Amino acid sequence: MSMNSNDPRFNHIVAFEVSKAHLVVHTLPADSQKIIPNTPIQVRRLLRAEQRVSARLGTGPLLVVCEATGGYERHVLSEAVALGLAVHRAHGSRTRLFARFNGKLAKTDAIDARLIARYGLTPGLELYQPPSPEQAALRQLRRRRDELAQMLRMEANRSEHASLKRLQTSIQRHQTWLKGELQAIETEIEALIKKTPELQRKAGLMRSLKGVGPHTTAAILAYLPEIGSISKATAAAIAGLAPIANDSGQLTGRRRIGGGRADLRSSLYMAALVARQRNPAIRAFADSLKARGKPSKLVLVAVMRKLIVILNAIVASGQPART
Incomplete structure (x- = not known):
């Protein structure tokens, strides 16, 4: 059974502000900070020391938190996983919003490390699962x-x-x-x-949908490995294709898309263009939106969203597409 970071046993947070050469480490509840080189041996040594502290004080298991920094966080992730520790890889925009919410506008490595540690106390954070x-x-x-x-x-x-x-x-x-x-x-x-049997299985299922070729399946397998194990709403949200409400009082604002995985969304853009031409059901869907006066850009986004939702359902069912 997977654990959430709001599990009451997580009373010990080890947060890393990551850069290419160094790591600023902030721990809670000690509220202490240090700087170490960004190397596997130094990360492992620090985490083992924190495990000993946790055992001595009875604070329970550690939660390791770091930001996604384009790969420089890999030593933190790999060493934490190797030691069997729970890890959360935070999105940079979310930690900055957390800082603004707490009235922290200044930005230094020391300040950020402490904020990341406090962010680690947020309920409901998903734990990192290594690929x-x-x-x-x-x-x-x-x-x-x-x-x-x-x-x-x-x-x-x-x-x-x-x-x-x-x-x-x-x-x-x-x-x-x-x-x-x-x-x-x-x-x-x-x-x-x-x-790779699992990749081949998913690729075969997705390619059963007319208009979906090897490049599209490879992109989805690379950028959305969760496909088939998530809801249709989650699939659309991860791709950054879920409409975001913008309502207030009597005002119903225009829905917009945003966020998500840009690499996945870019690949779906080209896939949607092809599927709209080659898949009769998707073409009919797009034509119906166009007939209702929807602008071309909105129609294409809707096709992208429908495509990833359909593919997610096909993989989840384990049954090839019928059309």
Whole structure:
């Protein structure tokens, strides 16, 4: 049974303000702070020391809290998991909102570390679940694939304005190399999915929906590994496609989308364009919205949302799509 951070046994918080080289560590209830190098051995040593303190004082299990910082938090996460500790990886925007709520506008590493520790006392925080090695590899490969595709688009744009023959040759040479790297990464992604039974199972189910191809399935498997185990509302919210209410009193404001995983949403954008053309049911859905006078952008967002909801339901059911 999974635990929440509001479990009454969590009376001991170890919070990390993360940077590339150093970690500012703040502990509660001691309300003490120190700086250590951002290395696995130093993190492990500190966490073991905190475990001994917890055992001596009888404060119970630790909750480790850190912000997501683009990978620099990996030592904190891996060492905490290796020691069997509960971990919460906080979203930076949420901790900043927490700081504003508490009237803390100043920002330093020391201040942030203490705020992260206090944020760790917030009820209902989800505990970090480490990805499998295959899942972690898939996400890295897919992200690299997206970076290469973006570089190709940038070079294509540059080629339109390159008047010198030397520049045209340089751009073409780079495009050729990028295309080769892109193909190699996509081949590796396909092989990884095929050799991993759970990834292959989910990919097969999703590709049963007309208009959904290998690139879409790879992106969803990489950026939404929870697919099939969450509700349709959660799937839409994670993708940043759930309409956010903006009502007050008698006013009913326009709903907008926001937040979520940008990489997933970008991939769904292209998938929605394809599915709208190739899937009759999705095309009919989009046409009905258009006939009601909905703007094109809203229609496309609705198609993206419907697509991820349908795919989540297919994976959850374990049954291929019927259309």
